[in-house]
Amino acid sequence: MQSWIPLIPERASTLAGRVDGLYFYLVGVTIFFSLLISVTLIFFVIKYRRRSDSEVPRPVAGSLKLETLWSVIPFLISMSMFVWGADLYFAQYRMPKDALEIYVVGKQWMWKIQHTTGQREINELHVPVGRKIKLIMTTEDVIHDFFVPAFRTKADVVPGRYTSLWFEPTKTGRYHLFCAEYCGTNHSGMIGSVIVMEPTEFDQWLAGGADQDSPVVAGQKLFQSQGCTSCHGVNGEGGKGPPLLSLFGSSVKLDNGQTVTADENYIRSSIRAPQAQIVEGFRQPLMPTYFKEQLSEEQLLQIMMFIKSLNPPGAAGGTMAPALGNAQATGSATPSSSPAK
Numbered sequence: 001m002q003s004w005i006p007l008i009p010e011r012a013s014t015l016a017g018r019v020d021g022l023y024f025y026l027v028g029v030t031i032f033f034s035l036l037i038s039v040t041l042i043f044f045v046i047k048y049r050r051r052s053d054s055e056v057p058r059p060v061a062g063s064l065k066l067e068t069l070w071s072v073i074p075f076l077i078s079m080s081m082f083v084w085g086a087d088l089y090f091a092q093y094r095m096p097k098d099a100l101e102i103y104v105v106g107k108q109w110m111w112k113i114q115h116t117t118g119q120r121e122i123n124e125l126h127v128p129v130g131r132k133i134k135l136i137m138t139t140e141d142v143i144h145d146f147f148v149p150a151f152r153t154k155a156d157v158v159p160g161r162y163t164s165l166w167f168e169p170t171k172t173g174r175y176h177l178f179c180a181e182y183c184g185t186n187h188s189g190m191i192g193s194v195i196v197m198e199p200t201e202f203d204q205w206l207a208g209g210a211d212q213d214s215p216v217v218a219g220q221k222l223f224q225s226q227g228c229t230s231c232h233g234v235n236g237e238g239g240k241g242p243p244l245l246s247l248f249g250s251s252v253k254l255d256n257g258q259t260v261t262a263d264e265n266y267i268r269s270s271i272r273a274p275q276a277q278i279v280e281g282f283r284q285p286l287m288p289t290y291f292k293e294q295l296s297e298e299q300l301l302q303i304m305m306f307i308k309s310l311n312p313p314g315a316a317g318g319t320m321a322p323a324l325g326n327a328q329a330t331g332s333a334t335p336s337s338s339p340a341k
């Protein structure tokens with residue numbers, strides 16, 4: 001499965017060809033100008049060498065035309081790099097709405113993966129071919145970086161927040177997964193594989209882990225065992241605390257007049273530091289702050305997925321349906337979020 005040139009890994013995602021295109025363009029321009037400059041330099045050194053001790057060269061007067069030309073051409077070339085690069089950057093780091101979501105927790109020195117059906121894996125990531133995959137990632141300790149050379153994509157995995165990464169594999173096979181951020185003694189050992197499978201094979205593989213609780217169910221259990229229900233309601237309908245139904249993806253009005261979007265990072269920080277952003281109308285600091293110590297990153301993710309599943313479209317069925325429904329924050333501006341004052 002490995003590529004025949006170690007320097008150029010196999011291309012196995014929709015963006016890989018585009019990244020290589022830009023890369024070869026940059027290398028091509030660099031080689032072209034390096035050659036042009038060194039060859040002309042050598043040529044002129046020889047052509048205009050001093051022929052006798054008394055020789056006085058003709059003074060150079062300069063040429064506006066020439067100077068304009070060698071300013072405008074490099075300008076256009078560098079702008080082409082900028083526009084091309086920016087276009088590709090947006091394609092790579094704007095998350096598609098219809099992607100299959102998978103959760104990743106980095107840890108010295110391993111990658112822990114959890115699928116929405118409950119299937120878990122370590123240092124391996126199984127994905128179906130021809131499908132957009134979105135990874136939602138965080139870490140339990142230091143910064144790591146999720147890097148799959150064959151997909152030509154990588155993203156930092158940062159403690160204290162979620163970052164995401166997407167790709168669409170185009171070929172089945174097993175591809176290298178690396179940590180691309182120095183993270184301590186065994187950084188070089190923080191490696192794994194991405195296994196791209198045919199969709200039917202992938203479904204079978206996913207079904208193999210069906211005995212485990214899906215993260216939504218695990219999250220719901222935590223929601224009950226941690227006592228969240230006493231303020232937010234058994235089904236997240238709210239009470240002493242803000243309601244959680246339809247919360248995900250909506251805009252939330254805060255006590256300080258700000259409005260924020262309830263995305264993954266908002267929910268995470270609301271659990272860990274509930275006093276930082278208070279929902280309008282919920283001034284008394286009722287929510288305990290000990291969840292920060294009490295819940296692991298994985299448990300936080302599970303609770304978050306439970307809260308995500310409380311959105312109407314996938315409400316009850318969010319459990320087994322493999323992430324198709326709740327991936328979309330359909331028309332995020334649902335007005336239902338602001339609590340009745």
Ligand code: CUA
Nearest residue numbers: 144179181183
């Ligand atoms: Cu994790 Cu380097």
